[in-house]
Amino acid sequence: MTLDQLPIGKSGRIAAVGGQGALRHRLLDMGLTPRTMVTVVKVAPMGDPLELRLRGYLLTLRLEDARNITIEEEAQ
Template identity: 70%
Template sequence: MALTLDKLQVGQSRRISAVGGQGALRRRLLDMGLTPGTLVTVCKMAPMGDPIELELRGYSLSLRLEDAANIELEEESEGHA
């Protein structure tokens, strides 16, 4: 089972491996900079857990967990956060 962005905890970082979703949702995620190879860090989580605040490409992005579930991440390799 692939690791998705909605499963990361605050302070964890991973590289994006694939962007799922259909049509407009997928295009919106890609337009926000969530593209394969991009390093993403979870900075904050709302009190109820949704949305999450991400740091990527030098900016902060808030994303609903429902949308974050469409972002597949690379598995953690030795020597990386």
Template identity: 50%
Template structure:
């Protein structure tokens, strides 16, 4: 299974799992990243951090470490 970090700009995926439990997972869920939601990579900073994604009609920036916790299936 891929992580969100493995996608490149323009690719889409559907969230399958958010990784381990705890405050980091709760924060991701509060931002709208829940199982079943579709995410598209908009752009990646030159050094790879942060990653800008589009989900639920808005754009969100994530750290590489956060993107590595999000397991997806590529669409």
């Protein structure tokens, strides 16, 4: 599953960060690294971007970028 498919209020652990070159480097710099827990807080009215909670802060991420992040949904 990719991050853009995670429902609002659900959490997951990042398994892999895709993309190439500058895109991948930017995602990693924002704290989206493997084994990090991430929760979808809300989605903009038109569905893009997503607001995520990770590492104690909120991050807004475009759907296009979220599709490059593979996650494992946490059982609750």
